[in-house]
Amino acid sequence: MDIERVMDRITVERLRARGSVKWSVTRGDQLGAFIAESDLPLAPVVTDAITGAVADGLTGYLPTPAAAATSAACAAFQQQRFGWAVDPSQVHLLPDVLGAFAFTLGHLVEPGTPVVLPTPAYMPFLELPGAVGHELRTLPMDQVGGRFVIDPERLATALEGGLLVVINPHNPTGQVATRAELLQIADVVERTGSSVFADEIHSPLVYSGSRHVPYASLDERTAAHTVTAVSASKGWNLPGLACAQLILTSPELERRWKDSPFVTRHGTSPLGAVAATAAYSPDGVAHLDATVDYLRRGRDLFNDRIAQAPSIGYTPPAATYIHWLDVRETGFGPSEVRRAGVLGTDGSDCGTTGFLRLTLATSHAVVGEIADRLVKLTS
Numbered sequence: 001m002d003i004e005r006v007m008d009r010i011t012v013e014r015l016r017a018r019g020s021v022k023w024s025v026t027r028g029d030q031l032g033a034f035i036a037e038s039d040l041p042l043a044p045v046v047t048d049a050i051t052g053a054v055a056d057g058l059t060g061y062l063p064t065p066a067a068a069a070t071s072a073a074c075a076a077f078q079q080q081r082f083g084w085a086v087d088p089s090q091v092h093l094l095p096d097v098l099g100a101f102a103f104t105l106g107h108l109v110e111p112g113t114p115v116v117l118p119t120p121a122y123m124p125f126l127e128l129p130g131a132v133g134h135e136l137r138t139l140p141m142d143q144v145g146g147r148f149v150i151d152p153e154r155l156a157t158a159l160e161g162g163l164l165v166v167i168n169p170h171n172p173t174g175q176v177a178t179r180a181e182l183l184q185i186a187d188v189v190e191r192t193g194s195s196v197f198a199d200e201i202h203s204p205l206v207y208s209g210s211r212h213v214p215y216a217s218l219d220e221r222t223a224a225h226t227v228t229a230v231s232a233s234k235g236w237n238l239p240g241l242a243c244a245q246l247i248l249t250s251p252e253l254e255r256r257w258k259d260s261p262f263v264t265r266h267g268t269s270p271l272g273a274v275a276a277t278a279a280y281s282p283d284g285v286a287h288l289d290a291t292v293d294y295l296r297r298g299r300d301l302f303n304d305r306i307a308q309a310p311s312i313g314y315t316p317p318a319a320t321y322i323h324w325l326d327v328r329e330t331g332f333g334p335s336e337v338r339r340a341g342v343l344g345t346d347g348s349d350c351g352t353t354g355f356l357r358l359t360l361a362t363s364h365a366v367v368g369e370i371a372d373r374l375v376k377l378t379s
Contacts, residue, residue, distance in 0.1 A: 185215075
């Protein structure tokens with residue numbers, strides 16, 4: 001599929017007619033950039049798999065063979081893409097990554113375990129721990145050379161046997177953690193007797209020049225203290241089909257999974273499982289590669305345009321279609337951005353004020369228009 005040719009034909013009017021969350025709330029000339037869903041076309045192999053499953057009547061509960069196929073496909077993708085040898089038996093299905101986080105807090109760590117969340121962070125991670133009875137400890141990251149980094153000593157003080165949330169590739173900054181950075185985190189986690197929830201949902205969307213290293217794959221220590229959550233939802237735009245994968249590389253965590261009540265790990269969609277299996281197939285990965293290339297060129301276009309507003313601080317993401325803008329020196333805030341017709345996310349919702357989060361998985365024409373509107377605000 002020629003993604004560029006498809007996207008060149010898609011107008012804002014057609015996007016609104018599609019009725020997605022992002023475009024159903026926009027009015028007039030507003031452009032949606034506040035939610036991590038994509039306007040890019042589905043992989044044909046995924047479309048065929050879904051329509052075939054519907055034609056076969058696979059609309060009941062998730063059958064074991066479909067779940068097993070997804071686990072095997074996910075494990076194969078981790079091996080082929082990142083060199084991480086995962087046994088399919090270690091891959092379990094849950095509806096989404098946020099649900100996987102809630103399951104972890106409810107069944108894989110001790111009751112009352114404090115949660116340490118480096119900020120900025122994915123917005124719901126700031127709300128969910130308290131909602132399920134866990135103390136949330138936010139840990140503001142430092143900006144060093146355009147990167148957000150975790151201070152190991154402050155991390156050690158905050159952890160004290162808690163659960164650290166590691167988002168990599170990072171939402172909202174789009175960073176990809178280096179092996180050295182991850183090993184430094186692992187040392188602190190081990191020293192403090194803590195554990196890690198690794199949200200790696202954006203790992204399929206890494207641009208050339210960076211490499212994703214699954215945190216649990218670092219060594220025996222990280223394999224033992226990590227719960228890893230992945231999904232095809234971002235790379236292939238499947239969040240509405242409700243199928244994430246929880247990878248447990250520790251026998252103790254595997255035991256806790258098996259001992260948990262079935263009702264707490266129920267609800268994955270069979271259509272989501274079929275779609276994920278297709279996404280992780282060779283044809284699905286070929287479509288992913290084309291998607292990443294299109295997103296990269298959109299990123300580079302945005303970078304070129306936004307450079308005309310030097311008061312906006314911006315480091316192009318190394319992964320994801322999420323863009324993190326420092327607007328502290330511009331004189332405008334999220335309300336002014338909204339009046340300019342760009343619906344983004346206030347950085348304060350991510351735990352860091354003075355920033356703007358944009359999701360730009362859309363046509364290059366829309367990406368360019370969003371950049372131009374932001375530049376105009378600074379002139």
